[in-house]
Amino acid sequence: MDETDDGVRNYLYGKKLQWTAQRELILQEVLRSRGHFDAEELVARLRGGSRKVSRATVYRTLPRLRECGLIREAFRRDGRWQYERIRGHHDHMLCIRCGRIIEFKEDEIERLQDEVCCRYGFKPLEHRMGIQGICRECQRTDEGAENGHPA
Amino acid sequence: MDETDDGVRNYLYGKKLQWTAQRELILQEVLRSRGHFDAEELVARLRGGSRKVSRATVYRTLPRLRECGLIREAFRRDGRWQYERIRGHHDHMLCIRCGRIIEFKEDEIERLQDEVCCRYGFKPLEHRMGIQGICRECQRTDEGAENGHPA
DNA sequence: CTCGATGCAAAAATTTTGCAAATGT
DNA sequence: ACATTTGCAAAATTTTTGCATCGAG
Numbered sequence: 129m130d131e132t133d134d135g136v137r138n139y140l141y142g143k144k145l146q147w148t149a150q151r152e153l154i155l156q157e158v159l160r161s162r163g164h165f166d167a168e169e170l171v172a173r174l175r176g177g178s179r180k181v182s183r184a185t186v187y188r189t190l191p192r193l194r195e196c197g198l199i200r201e202a203f204r205r206d207g208r209w210q211y212e213r214i215r216g217h218h219d220h221m222l223c224i225r226c227g228r229i230i231e232f233k234e235d236e237i238e239r240l241q242d243e244v245c246c247r248y249g250f251k252p253l254e255h256r257m258g259i260q261g262i263c264r265e266c267q268r269t270d271e272g273a274e275n276g277h278p279a
Numbered sequence: 280m281d282e283t284d285d286g287v288r289n290y291l292y293g294k295k296l297q298w299t300a301q302r303e304l305i306l307q308e309v310l311r312s313r314g315h316f317d318a319e320e321l322v323a324r325l326r327g328g329s330r331k332v333s334r335a336t337v338y339r340t341l342p343r344l345r346e347c348g349l350i351r352e353a354f355r356r357d358g359r360w361q362y363e364r365i366r367g368h369h370d371h372m373l374c375i376r377c378g379r380i381i382e383f384k385e386d387e388i389e390r391l392q393d394e395v396c397c398r399y400g401f402k403p404l405e406h407r408m409g410i411q412g413i414c415r416e417c418q419r420t421d422e423g424a425e426n427g428h429p430a
Numbered sequence: 431c432t433c434g435a436t437g438c439a440a441a442a443a444t445t446t447t448g449c450a451a452a453t454g455t
Numbered sequence: 456a457c458a459t460t461t462g463c464a465a466a467a468t469t470t471t472t473g474c475a476t477c478g479a480g
Binding site: 144146147148149167168183184187188206207208 | 447455
Binding site: 297298299300318319334335338339357358359 | 468469470471472478479480
């Protein structure tokens with residue numbers, strides 16, 4: 129389909145793993161995702177289609193997509209990992225009142241992270257930073273508890 | 280016992296919650312912890328004593344200790360939260376080979392985080408940053424997979 | 431007294447796994 | 456052909472909950 133598709137195929141090929149219809153379906157569904165998604169969500173979405181993919185296969189495939197650098201575990205919500213495609217890296221703020229997620233990126237922070245790693249001789253592969261707090265809107269209303277999960 | 284103890288008592292008092300023998304035992308065990316610990320570990324440690332504390336109580340108490348700012352969820356390992364006492368805040372590097380944990384603190388990063396929050400009108404309460412990668416030792420041996428979990 | 435806390439076991443919820451059958455290369 | 460993958464259901468794990476009883480204030 130696109131170069132991402134090839135990236136996954138190449139990864140699997142390199143590891144002598146197979147390219148199956150299920151993996152293709154999961155991949156397509158992942159590529160179709162706009163923001164964050166979790167395993168259970170994928171299972172549900174893949175239920176609709178003509179061919180179906182079992183829960184076990186989804187759970188077995190996500191780590192593979194992660195290994196090949198297509199997705200990452202972004203943060204944890206309600207006991208499950210929220211995944212997201214790796215495009216531009218960014219970090220998250222999570223509002224504990226309304227559940228809103230704000231994405232941000234601060235180049236200087238990224239740079240400093242690398243610097244610290246270097247100082248410890250640590251080779252960074254992935255990092256995750258999440259700030260929990262209260263978003264602007266919930267501070268205003270101070271009644272944010274009733275809100276749903278605004279985009 | 281010490282001012283931490285009082286901190287927890289005051290918090291509970293303010294919320295009209297009770298100070299029980301079990302909470303005291305859990306608190307003592309938490310204060311006795313050097314580094315990271317998880318719920319199951321506490322349950323095990325509290326088994327030994329004369330009075331025992333049920334698993335449910337431990338699971339119900341940890342969030343309370345968190346609310347009052349005594350501990351925080353540091354990172355997730357093997358499907359459970361690793362807690363730690365909040366003293367000086369710091370972040371973590373996790374070696375995916377040997378499991379080693381390196382703690383670090385970069386004031387400039389902390390400052391930038393606050394700055395970003397400010398920019399979004401976000402009121403930060405807690406944050407967590409974890410860098411996964413390969414530690415110096417595992418890079419050297421390149422055989423780190425067999426290692427246990429060095430302190 | 432009264433309401434919160436505890437303990438137990440059962441329940442939830444998520445993720446993993448064993449195994450036979452199916453499929454990719 | 457042969458090793459990998461799938462699906463299913465069962466299992467393993469971690470965490471939560473219902474409910475009767477207990478205990479703090």
